[in-house]
Amino acid sequence: MIVGGEPELALLLHIFPEGVEELDGAFAVYADEPPVGFDVVAVEDVRVGRVWVGPPWDEPPEDAVAVVIDPGRAFGTGAHATTRLCLELLQELEPTSLLDVGCGSGVLSVAAAKLGFAPVNAVDVDEVALETTRANAAVNAVSVEVGAELRPAALAVMNIALDVVEAMLPRLPVERAVTSGYLERDEPSVEGWQPIERRVRDGWAADLLELRP
Numbered sequence: 001m002i003v004g005g006e007p008e009l010a011l012l013l014h015i016f017p018e019g020v021e022e023l024d025g026a027f028a029v030y031a032d033e034p035p036v037g038f039d040v041v042a043v044e045d046v047r048v049g050r051v052w053v054g055p056p057w058d059e060p061p062e063d064a065v066a067v068v069i070d071p072g073r074a075f076g077t078g079a080h081a082t083t084r085l086c087l088e089l090l091q092e093l094e095p096t097s098l099l100d101v102g103c104g105s106g107v108l109s110v111a112a113a114k115l116g117f118a119p120v121n122a123v124d125v126d127e128v129a130l131e132t133t134r135a136n137a138a139v140n141a142v143s144v145e146v147g148a149e150l151r152p153a154a155l156a157v158m159n160i161a162l163d164v165v166e167a168m169l170p171r172l173p174v175e176r177a178v179t180s181g182y183l184e185r186d187e188p189s190v191e192g193w194q195p196i197e198r199r200v201r202d203g204w205a206a207d208l209l210e211l212r213p
């Protein structure tokens with residue numbers, strides 16, 4: 001992972017289409033080679049409740065549900081506030097079938113599978129994200145169905161962006177959803193979907209929503 005100073009997010013996304021995360025006021029980008037002028041920094045382990053997310057070279061705590069994510073190719077080291085908020089809400093729910101929309105690295109799918117959610121179906125528009133999710137599911141020895149098809153499930157998790165959440169929610173074959181990828185001031189507004197619970201962190205928000213026609 002490579003962190004720069006204060007360049008514009010749009011410019012970074014143009015240069016690093018594989019992903020950019022804003023972390024603690026800096027930008028973390030995914031690239032195969034460190035570009036000139038950027039500093040390489042260590043990836044921090046993340047602990048959210050029972051779940052630990054960290055790179056393969058770190059040792060998870062003995063009491064944790066360990067999710068090993070090799071950082072580098074797709075969004076989702078677990079460190080971003082929105083990923084943490086989704087992890088927080090997921091582990092407070094009864095494990096059911098799960099549809100992970102916008103799986104990125106597969107961090108939420110892998111964590112959910114380890115928490116007992118099954119079957120877990122992961123989708124993304126980005127082929128690199130799908131490949132990365134397959135690889136991370138294998139490394140963590142969990143079963144995740146990875147592909148483009150939106151399979152019916154009891155719950156969806158969707159950490160993307162407000163406009164995508166609002167556009168996709170009516171199309172998802174689910175009745176409950178954990179959504180994030182937007183700021184605390186934003187609230188998804190989709191006909192029939194009601195907010196059940198909200199979590200906020202560092203100005204970001206995540207919601208548990210339920211379909212009540």
Ligand SMILES: C[S@@+](CC[C@H](N)C(=O)[O-])C[C@H]1O[C@@H](n2cnc3c(N)ncnc32)[C@H](O)[C@@H]1O
Binds near residue numbers: 074077
């Ligand atoms: C912010 S990342 C989330 C990654 C991971 N789920 C997490 O929580 O850390 C958003 C992901 O959504 C994917 N994405 C964007 N638009 C999408 C869409 N319309 N349908 C499915 N995936 C989408 C992106 O390719 C990216 O991998």
